[in-house]
Amino acid sequence: MDFSDYKGIYVIAEVRDGKVEKVTGELLGQARKLAEKTGDPVEAVILGSGVKERAQDLIAYGADVVYVMESPLLAHYDGMAYEKELGALLKEKKPSAILFAATPYGRDLAPRIASAVVCGVTADVTELSVDEKTGLIVWSRPAMGGNIMADIISPQYRPQVGTVRPSTFDLPEADASRKGSVVEVPVTLTEKDLGTILKEIIPAPKEENPIEEAQIIVAGGRGIHSEEEWAQLHELADLLGGSVGASRPICELGWEPHSAQIGQTGKSVAPHIYFAFGISGAMQHICGVKADIMIAVNRDKNAPIMEMADYAVTADLKDFLPAFIAEVKKIQEK
């Protein structure tokens, strides 16, 4: 395999309700950082119906070239149809690397494309870098039940492909004045190529205050010992205008839905302030947290989270939570 034929760090864009998803901006920001080291251009592909107008958004986030694949048959995600069109484009273009978001869409599409271009996929990546000696992209992700971080490289095949967790990387500032080229790619799809017939879309019930959008997260773990005590987290989150998050054992107890779980098998979050009440700081939890300020309260001063936190309070939550809530109320009443 002659690697010199393979050029460009590609990002496969996601569009929902006519808008580019935030994670696509995050991926473009990372692609730019990688490209600065490898010398590749950053290229993006956008598929759908009525998506051409969104190409400039991708340029604003860092794409040099945007390939647009427009067809009413691409209006809704269909694995077989998307694989056919995108697979053909990528086989022809020969990217050096392809970044998908680790969303339901990206998780379905990435292995299909990897099979089309005959390479592997690193799933659920949380760190990206370039090996200075080899120029290979290093895709890092929790492995062995989250107990280690594994660095995965692809020394023998191109393209290098991975899915990257949303909210793991910062969203770069969009620069509307950035220039790039937009290339319209003819779509050859017919109805026969569709793997599914879409009859109706039933939207999932809208989550109230989803944690992935929250600036303040009041999260709790097994250090909270009853549902009555747990209700105090909701009270505090309401007072602070935040959302409640949880470690896995709490969701397993059914005190919070799975949508509130943070970590390796839950969501990645990036709030301004993250309260960790009675959370030990297991790697499988912490790998999903990227906060500007972390405040941990734990009765064990040696719990791993106490090292990671910006502010660590050694206290029993039984005493701490009611006192803290009363103090917040006092300040807010002033």
Ligand SMILES: Cc1cc2nc3c(=O)[nH]c(=O)nc-3n(C[C@H](O)[C@H](O)[C@H](O)COP(=O)(O)OP(=O)(O)OC[C@H]3O[C@@H](n4cnc5c(N)ncnc54)[C@H](O)[C@@H]3O)c2cc1C
């Ligand atoms: C493959 C795999 C995937 C996983 N995915 C996830 C995931 O996505 N998210 C996740 O969270 N976990 C996940 N886990 C589980 C993870 O390994 C930990 O077991 C879990 O995060 C621990 O939750 P915790 O911190 O609430 O509980 P614990 O580890 O039991 O910690 C409880 C903490 O509360 C403190 N405490 C106890 N009582 C009090 C009190 N009265 N006052 C103050 N502090 C108190 C204790 O000192 C302790 O530090 C996963 C595990 C595996 C194997």
